Amino acid sequence: xxxxxxxxxxxxxxxxxxxxxxxxxxxxxxxxxxxxxxxxxxxxxxxxxxxxxxxxxxxxxxxxxxxxxxxxxxxxxxxxxxxxxxxxxxxxxxxxxxxxxxxxxxxxxxxxxxxxxxxxxxxxxxxxxxxxxxxxxxxxxxxxxxxxxxxxxxxxxxxxxxxxxxxxxxxxxxxxxxxxxxxxxxxxxxxxxxxxxxxxxxxxxxxxxxxxxxxxxxxxxxxxxxxxxxxxxxxxxxxxxxxxxxxxxxxxxxxxxxxxxxxxxxxxxxxxxxxxx
Amino acid sequence: xxxxxxxxxxxxxxxxxxxxxxxxxxxxxxxxxxxxxxxxxxxxxxxxxxxxxxxxxxxxxxxxxxxxxxxxxxxxxxxxxxxxxxxxxxxxxxxxxxxxxxxxxxxxxxxxxxxxxxxxxxxxxxxxxxxxxxxxxxxxxxxxxxxxxxxxxxxxxxxxxxxxxxxxxxxxxxxxxxxxxxxxxxxxxxxxxxxxxxxxxxxxxxxxxxxxxxxxxxxxxxxxxxxxxxxxxxxxxxxxxxxxxxxxx
Numbered sequence: 340x341x342x343x344x345x346x347x348x349x350x351x352x353x354x355x356x357x358x359x360x361x362x363x364x365x366x367x368x369x370x371x372x373x374x375x376x377x378x379x380x381x382x383x384x385x386x387x388x389x390x391x392x393x394x395x396x397x398x399x400x401x402x403x404x405x406x407x408x409x410x411x412x413x414x415x416x417x418x419x420x421x422x423x424x425x426x427x428x429x430x431x432x433x434x435x436x437x438x439x440x441x442x443x444x445x446x447x448x449x450x451x452x453x454x455x456x457x458x459x460x461x462x463x464x465x466x467x468x469x470x471x472x473x474x475x476x477x478x479x480x481x482x483x484x485x486x487x488x489x490x491x492x493x494x495x496x497x498x499x500x501x502x503x504x505x506x507x508x509x510x511x512x513x514x515x516x517x518x519x520x521x522x523x524x525x526x527x528x529x530x531x532x533x534x535x536x537x538x539x540x541x542x543x544x545x546x547x548x549x550x551x552x553x554x555x556x557x558x559x560x561x562x563x564x565x566x567x568x569x570x571x572x573x574x575x576x577x578x579x580x581x582x583x584x585x586x587x588x589x590x591x592x593x594x595x596x597x598x599x600x601x602x603x604x605x606x607x608x609x610x611x612x613x614x615x616x
Numbered sequence: 617x618x619x620x621x622x623x624x625x626x627x628x629x630x631x632x633x634x635x636x637x638x639x640x641x642x643x644x645x646x647x648x649x650x651x652x653x654x655x656x657x658x659x660x661x662x663x664x665x666x667x668x669x670x671x672x673x674x675x676x677x678x679x680x681x682x683x684x685x686x687x688x689x690x691x692x693x694x695x696x697x698x699x700x701x702x703x704x705x706x707x708x709x710x711x712x713x714x715x716x717x718x719x720x721x722x723x724x725x726x727x728x729x730x731x732x733x734x735x736x737x738x739x740x741x742x743x744x745x746x747x748x749x750x751x752x753x754x755x756x757x758x759x760x761x762x763x764x765x766x767x768x769x770x771x772x773x774x775x776x777x778x779x780x781x782x783x784x785x786x787x788x789x790x791x792x793x794x795x796x797x798x799x800x801x802x803x804x805x806x807x808x809x810x811x812x813x814x815x816x817x818x819x820x821x822x823x824x825x826x827x828x829x830x831x832x833x834x835x836x837x838x839x840x841x842x843x844x845x846x847x848x849x850x851x852x853x854x855x856x857x858x859x860x861x862x863x864x865x
Binding site (some may be wrong): 375376379380381382383384385386403407408409410413415416419438441442443444445446447450451452454455457458461475485486487488489490496499523550553554556 | 617618619620621622623624626627630631639641642644645647648649651652655656659663692693694695696699701707732734735736737738743751754760803
């Protein structure tokens with residue numbers, strides 16, 4: 340893997356925060372944006388992104404690449420993303436270990452994959468094609484899932500390990516997603532965090548979830564809970580330099596609240612560094 | 617089950633709640649399938665709610681929800697971007713509100729404003745660039761942000777009132793069918809109701825007709841004096857609107 344490590348703390352840049360980020364210096368080391376929101380032909384979104392990029396490193400985080408699609412990745416989508424990459428020179432380019440598109444249908448949801456050898460071959464082929472088209476290696480994020488396929492040949496962390504080894508991609512480790520999936524499917528989140536390839540983790544997502552009628556749902560609509568902070572504190576000493584950030588997509592609070600949460604992430608990371616030393 | 621079969625089954629479950637397809641995931645998957653079904657529909661509904669705020673204000677929340685359900689059942693999303701899901705909603709409104717054409721026209725206007733907002737950038741021609749133009753040979757390049765729709769009602773006035781929080785006027789039908797143009801000038805998406813003559817003129821000019829030819833056609837339709845005056849008036853308005861982004865001679 341050739342993705343350079345970046346040590347810092349950032350936020351997901353969402354519309355309500357645009358003005359503050361453009362008007363005043365904000366105490367973050369990087370921002371992450373949803374790639375698709377800026378893969379447009381022109382207009383104000385692209386101007387804003389260029390202005391933000393002039394002030395902060397920007398990570399591009401996608402939700403529609405669909406590396407798990409059985410009929411392959413979409414070349415036109417990759418071309419649009421490549422154009423944005425060439426313009427923005429992002430810190431990272433990431434998407435999810437999931438699928439959303441099949442034969443002309445696009446669900447716009449991060450749908451689950453069975454962790455089989457067939458899926459591994461397909462995901463690796465799709466990531467290889469994407470990385471070739473984008474001219475760089477990507478980070479792939481572990482998803483929150485709501486179905487545990489009985490047909491699986493391996494655990495999710497074994498799948499991620501093999502995927503990284505075969506494609507050269509890195510990992511975006513979403514600690515909240517680990518907790519949500521572990522709770523929904525009854526596996527040990529510590530085993531998961533021990534099992535992922537630590538040297539491939541370049542970015543961490545921290546977020547909140549909610550309790551649905553039958554399982555935990557990855558909603559990104561509330562502060563990071565203690566359960567997720569605890570897992571973050573557990574895994575940080577095992578990782579090298581990493582970019583950590585808070586994700587909030589709904590019930591978006593004043594920016595100061597997210598910056599306070601980011602302060603918690605910094606404090607935990609400092610403790611982890613002392614522990615690792 | 618192969619991966620592609622599994623993905624087709626998931627599509628069938630999401631788009632039509634196909635119980636046979638769902639059963640192939642096994643009994644233990646049922647709660648998860650319900651989560652994915654809910655996420656799928658909620659995501660599409662949120663996209664339409666956000667894109668058609670004033671159309672919803674006009675027809676009411678419950679009626680809008682019924683229209684959303686009808687649209688999601690009628691047309692599964694296909695584009696890589698969720699924003700594109702708004703494009704076909706006015707067609708669903710047209711089917712549902714045949715007797716109330718202002719509803720689909722409001723929907724089209726909102727959709728077109730959203731599209732114009734992120735359309736390809738192009739700088740409008742400024743007054744200073746007009747001095748040396750040979751108008752006998754000139755063809756105009758129209759902004760790529762332009763979209764044109766048909767209009768039979770006072771939907772633009774209704775939309776404007778809803779957008780500014782005023783009481784919207786009652787529906788009125790135009791004396792004769794017209795059109796509406798939507799474009800972006802700078803960062804601001806704009807619209808203007810036009811008559812059929814300007815509609816045809818804009819379509820022709822956008823397709824490459826020279827300004828001199830347009831003048832000839834206007835003279836044929838209205839006579840020398842009025843025809844030239846109307847062509848000149850349209851050109852002045854297009855330049856003021858920022859619709860002209862290039863002039864080739």
